[in-house]
Amino acid sequence: MYRVAIITSSDSGYAGQREDKSGPVIAQLVTAAGYQVVHTVLLPDERGMLSAEMARIADGDIADLILTTGGTGFSPRDCMPEATADIVQRAVPGIPEAMRWLSLQITPRAMLSRASAGIRERTLIVNLPGSPKAVTECLEYILPALGHGLEILRGDASNCARP
Numbered sequence: 001m002y003r004v005a006i007i008t009s010s011d012s013g014y015a016g017q018r019e020d021k022s023g024p025v026i027a028q029l030v031t032a033a034g035y036q037v038v039h040t041v042l043l044p045d046e047r048g049m050l051s052a053e054m055a056r057i058a059d060g061d062i063a064d065l066i067l068t069t070g071g072t073g074f075s076p077r078d079c080m081p082e083a084t085a086d087i088v089q090r091a092v093p094g095i096p097e098a099m100r101w102l103s104l105q106i107t108p109r110a111m112l113s114r115a116s117a118g119i120r121e122r123t124l125i126v127n128l129p130g131s132p133k134a135v136t137e138c139l140e141y142i143l144p145a146l147g148h149g150l151e152i153l154r155g156d157a158s159n160c161a162r163p
Contacts, residue, residue: 002150004030005039005063007053009071009080010130014044022069025132029139030067033147038063045071050083058087058123064150066123067139070130072115080127081116088118088125092149095126099138103129106137122154 006026012018020042027037039062043049050071057063071080085091095117103110115127124146128135 002035002064002147002154003038003062004035005057005066006037006041007050007066007068008040008042009045009050009068009078009083010042011044011077013042013070021132022128022130022135025135026067026069026128026139029136029143030065033143035065045075045077045079047079047083047086050080051086054084054125055087055120058120058125061122063123064154065146066125067128068125069128069135072113072127072129074112074114078114081114084116084118084125084127088116088120090119092117092119092124092126095142095146098142098145099128102137102141103134119153124150124153 006023008020008023010018010020013020023040031037039057041053043053054066057066068080071078096115099115100110100113113129117126128138
């Protein structure tokens with residue numbers, strides 16, 4: 001059973017002005033798929049806070065998978081992809097490419113997503129959209145492949161080990 005941390009990025013949610021609906025959707029979907037939610041947090045759209053929380057989770061081996069929601073759009077405060085890039089050691093571009101491909105079948109606005117994904121230590125980090133509908137569509141699509149990726153990442157196999 002893989003451990004999941006969920007980070008919601010929302011200024012209005014953090015201020016208590018809006019309910020986080022996407023975080024609970026993520027928790028429901030991953031729990032139904034057999035994952036264990038070990039940490040959830042709602043933070044403001046503050047790059048330093050977001051990157052520090054992701055690094056803390058990965059470096060402390062708190063979760064195998066960090067799923068973020070929100071902060072991937074064009075708003076001047078949207079900074080989740082940048083916060084993610086600040087701390088990942090290896091990029092995983094195929095995951096957001098797959099999500100955008102799927103979403104483009106639904107709406108041309110999907111091309112506006114700036115979501116990213118990457119690995120820090122032995123933790124996979126994936127930026128999901130901010131809306132519950134888009135979170136559901138994307139996570140249901142990528143979740144089956146994430147298990148295989150986590151198996152490789154968390155297992156003993158290493159295809160790029162250097163002497």
